[in-house]
Amino acid sequence: MTNHRAIALVFATHGAVAGSLSTRIPWLQDHFALTPGMLGLVLLCQPIGAFIGMPMASHLAYRIGGRRATRILIALWCVLVLAPVMAPGPGWLFGAFLLLGAAAGTSDVVMNAHAVVLERKLGRSIIAGLHGLWSVGSLAAGGLGVLAAHLGIDARLHLAAVAVLLLGLSTFAGRGLLADEPAAAGEPAPRRFALPTRAIAAIGLVGFCGTFAEGASANWAAVYVTQVAAAAPAAAAATYTVFMLFMAGTRLLGDRIVGRFGAVGVVRVGGVVAAVGGVLVVAGRTTWVCAAGFALIGIGVAVSAPLAYAAAGRTGSSPGEGVAGVTTITYLSSLIAPAVIGGAADVLSYPAAFALIIVVVLLMGVLAGALRPRPAPVVPEPCPS
Template sequence: MAINTSYSDVPALKIHSTKVRVRWAVSAFYFFQGLCFASWASRIPDIKAALALSDGAMGSILFALPAGQMCTMPISGYVVGKYGSKKVMHFALPLYSLAMVVLSLCTSSWQLAAALFLFGVTGNFCNISVNTQGVNAERMYHRPIMSSFHGAWSLAGFAGALIGLLMTGFDLNPTQHFAIISATAFIATYANVKFLVEDTGAKKQAVKEKRSFKPDPLILQLGIIGFFAMSVEGAMFDWSGVYFQDIVGAKGAWISLGYACFMLMMTSGRFLGDKIVAKVGKKRVMQMNGLIILLGFMLAVIFPYVPTAAIGFLLVGFGVSTNIPNVYSLVGQQNKISPSAALAAISSISYLGFLLGPPMIGYISELVNLRFSYAIIALYGIMISVMVTRLKVIK
């Protein structure tokens, strides 16, 4: 199946506003989804302390969130395909923000696990519908803009962390904090939802796919590329601080330097990525991304010192920044499967990397050490480059 990378042969989409306003509306949904997640993450220590949970118990409970996401991948793809991403976005983000509030109301471990499962379910509906909107908006623009949408999500991560510090500084408890964020998410939803792009023929496509859908080789390969990319992201999210503390030997505030470098460059790379893709093409960008990931990890592994490891993590952040956006963008340029169904399939495979990657690093580290674990993850960069090179349909 060939992918049309010229954006010239795409279905006509109904648009109720200017392109710029549509882009701002879609970006707002990416931002507030990221803000809700970052807000929850910023108050995990407070909720853990309030419920008197051990590290092990909290770690086990946290698995409920990806479990909720994984369980609803096929359902969310079908619902978005049948009713359209614009209609789903009417309730997806508000429900996601309300589920966040529920997290702060839990008084026992089982309640928190159930609430996290719900948070994962609603988050998955947000994920599939907002990325379908991103695909639609990029089709409308006839040029790459997907990376900037994911940049808005990453930017929300910084905003969520800063807001969390402010809320803690003002002695607001998690319930008050989350209620404020939820209220702004409701306002953002109904201020922007009317400017989203309608999915033409969504119901007809969904019915057709229900009868004839078979696993598509291209979708499977894109999903595997996403798996490697999200494994890298998970390795950095969960283990970069530990690497700086245990391997690099950083002290105090310097322990967070590696994670900060990674997030800074990943966010910057996403805002720069669309222009780079427009100039050199997705294939070359994704090939270079894989090599940059390899170089960054190996720099940090071979020279485990604060300056070199920081530079290495900067490179990893830049290398991983546009991989997932480009994979999602490619979904919108194929015409065999509706974007919502393809996104659900690819997300299911990709998210396994985010779920399984960090525990795998822990197991390898237990057997050998964390430097060896990061050297193994570095090879994922090579796998990304090789797989992209083998996919002749990517231009």
């Protein structure tokens, strides 16, 4: 197995874990008799766990090697998908989702850092396609999860089978990952808890804008067409699926597009495409016009976050530290976007709330210059003894 195929399988596996768990959240709510408010607090523990773990991921990779860290953390992520459904009581869910979030966030950082290192070796963009495979893994596993729920299969049995299968795939993929190169003489160790530098924060803002539009659309697309276009439940679900499919498809083709036009140009054009999609969503009053708008938003923002990870990996003192900084920012964006859109829709209206996405994606295009390649940092040579 080539290094590229190995890391591609890691990304698909990571997405499959996320997709599998998301389909069994209703089972968790019913099994533990959680109120909507309690469920919201439980689910909030996952991003909190990620925020705690992600800034420490680059130091861990430095200590034990990026290849080994990726193998261990992706395996942990596969196993911990069982933690929530195996919890002995509702109170245990908080700890389960904290651990789950930490595993998700740290594995996300190290596998993206590994992808950046492999990009350098190959001399071409691969990270957009890898994120496309993450989306494919998530969609495929989510579909199987829906089928399992429809057939009445207990979530513990379903996720146990998922954990075993994906653990096997991740172990197989780990054998083909790129071997670590010896650290350069005088290269400093990453900080134990790496917060974003100013340069990383500038790149992170691009990812923040793209992830904001992505998170808002993914969480609210079905609700939006139901409330604004009076869509039937099937059509509302189809609108979400259209958004996800167009975003995944664009990511799979993204590396070729980036290789031809460059990261900055692609993100700038993507901002315009997403803004046009936002206009269709805001102005449209039929399901299919809105669905077309969400498709354009998906196309426009698809590669912004992956390209931000790649740029950060080239800019930071180490790939892991740079990716950790941007990932922290994009996780924050995905956390607040649904709440911001929901609050704006409650105070104003759904179209007015989604007008905010138009502003955000246009800002993404304006800030795209931060993704421009920078000269590699000069590592000082050690003084002769």
